[in-house]
Amino acid sequence: MTPPSVVVVGGSIGGHSLVQYLVSVLLADTRRQKLQLPMPRITVIEPRRGLINPIAIPRTLVDREFAPITFAPPSAFSDAVLDNVDFVRGSAVFMDSGKVDVQLDDRPEKLCLPFDFSTIAVGRHRAPFVMPPQTTKAEYLTFVNNYADRFRLADRIVIIGGGAVGIELAGELKYFYPNKTITLLHSRDRLPPEPSLDPGFSVQVLDALQRLGVDTYLNTRVTSTAPADKSNFSIGKEIVTTLDGKEFHSDLTVWCTFRGNPATEFMDPKVYASTLDEFGVLKVNPDMTLVGSPHSFEHIYAIGDVNDFPVIKTAGGAVFQANIVAQNLARQINIAQGLYESCKEDIPDVTICETWGDAHMAVIIGQEMAVCQTRQIGLATDLKDTAKIFGGDMSTSTMWKSMGINQSTEFKSLDNHAHNSQSEKRGDADKLASNGK
Numbered sequence: 001m002t003p004p005s006v007v008v009v010g011g012s013i014g015g016h017s018l019v020q021y022l023v024s025v026l027l028a029d030t031r032r033q034k035l036q037l038p039m040p041r042i043t044v045i046e047p048r049r050g051l052i053n054p055i056a057i058p059r060t061l062v063d064r065e066f067a068p069i070t071f072a073p074p075s076a077f078s079d080a081v082l083d084n085v086d087f088v089r090g091s092a093v094f095m096d097s098g099k100v101d102v103q104l105d106d107r108p109e110k111l112c113l114p115f116d117f118s119t120i121a122v123g124r125h126r127a128p129f130v131m132p133p134q135t136t137k138a139e140y141l142t143f144v145n146n147y148a149d150r151f152r153l154a155d156r157i158v159i160i161g162g163g164a165v166g167i168e169l170a171g172e173l174k175y176f177y178p179n180k181t182i183t184l185l186h187s188r189d190r191l192p193p194e195p196s197l198d199p200g201f202s203v204q205v206l207d208a209l210q211r212l213g214v215d216t217y218l219n220t221r222v223t224s225t226a227p228a229d230k231s232n233f234s235i236g237k238e239i240v241t242t243l244d245g246k247e248f249h250s251d252l253t254v255w256c257t258f259r260g261n262p263a264t265e266f267m268d269p270k271v272y273a274s275t276l277d278e279f280g281v282l283k284v285n286p287d288m289t290l291v292g293s294p295h296s297f298e299h300i301y302a303i304g305d306v307n308d309f310p311v312i313k314t315a316g317g318a319v320f321q322a323n324i325v326a327q328n329l330a331r332q333i334n335i336a337q338g339l340y341e342s343c344k345e346d347i348p349d350v351t352i353c354e355t356w357g358d359a360h361m362a363v364i365i366g367q368e369m370a371v372c373q374t375r376q377i378g379l380a381t382d383l384k385d386t387a388k389i390f391g392g393d394m395s396t397s398t399m400w401k402s403m404g405i406n407q408s409t410e411f412k413s414l415d416n417h418a419h420n421s422q423s424e425k426r427g428d429a430d431k432l433a434s435n436g437k
């Protein structure tokens, strides 16, 4: 009997975590080993040749030395994944309920991939500077270093939008360049604005930004700046004005006001009419299968930023959902391969995604402070203690570990970096900035 096929669309935080977990669960199952069941055919469709840690992007954009550890090339993927997963380099351009068409990166023709099971983990379209579109590590480093150079050369930087990215970018810039004027303008009375967070979260964020020296303005809506380029930057001296008449001189203005549209345009709207909401977000059931009517989609899942699961969208949430889906997919694969019948076992229940809190978020502010709220502990109170959880490298080594990335071969400098990037670098960065002009 042909083993079932699984196609994962999108191979970043959610998609890669899923295949890592799925392969581990199936390989560790002694019942499968005894029955000598072949592994399913697992294919990941992803244009990028490797993984970026998005959590670390705010520091990557500021610190050239830090950037290399934030991109894991395929050679660092775990052996279990490399041995059991095919990676198709390209983008899904059409998907119905049983096949996906892929536009290959390096060839003009399209590839058609039929599937028995699928998981969609395509995230959202984002501004290039927060999710660099480059597909190789070399291109990625050139791209992010270019931003680091722009920041280095500007004395007064205005960041518009106090969501997590705006807050963290402001924090990194002020930490790395204490002598620059960093201004954060936010139109609402809470930062970040997510309503499910404890009001104390915003108070702590503001406190941390002020301690660091970021000039932070709440309830301040920007009415005019020079037009930003496609990457959300406008470079050159300008005056940023606000609805209440304030004016800020800026050498570099960065818009961090994006929300990002789901990258689901490749899904056939007729087939997925009951699943796609008006914005292209995928409606999911508690087990992360697509909501379907009149037909159900018990064989297709959506995880991470692309679905409507009512949580703040985070990497941690995507990894958590990947773990749940891996268990459910393993169950379905085992059913398809007759494992429970052969072992005379009852089929286990579907696992549902109920234990991740709706208000789970962390923001790192300038390397030595962080604000964090989770379902388990609520709002953490000590900014410096909380920062230690992120290991001095914006969770990069933790992220790679959870995704099975082999850091010993590809990221030898990782541990050293966490140490080097602490306070002794701060003054150096400012000196370099003034020498570079």
Ligand SMILES: Cc1cc2nc3c(=O)[nH]c(=O)nc-3n(C[C@H](O)[C@H](O)[C@H](O)COP(=O)(O)OP(=O)(O)OC[C@H]3O[C@@H](n4cnc5c(N)ncnc54)[C@H](O)[C@@H]3O)c2cc1C
Pocket (backbone or CB within 6 Å): 009, 010, 011, 012, 013, 014, 015, 045, 046, 047, 048, 054, 055, 056, 057, 058, 090, 091, 092, 093, 121, 122, 123, 124, 126, 130, 131, 164, 165, 263, 266, 303, 304, 305, 306, 313, 314, 315, 316, 317, 318, 362, 363, 364
């Ligand atoms: C700058 C920044 C900072 C962040 N900071 C934090 C943080 O501190 N903590 C935290 O928990 N979360 C943070 N997040 C959020 C976190 O990164 C996301 O929630 C997480 O990446 C979602 O994972 P995902 O797999 O759903 O989507 P993504 O990680 O966005 O991955 C989607 C993948 O799908 C691929 N793709 C898209 N379209 C197609 C297609 N048609 N065919 C094939 N592949 C496709 C893309 O190339 C991409 O690799 C941050 C995000 C950003 C951008």
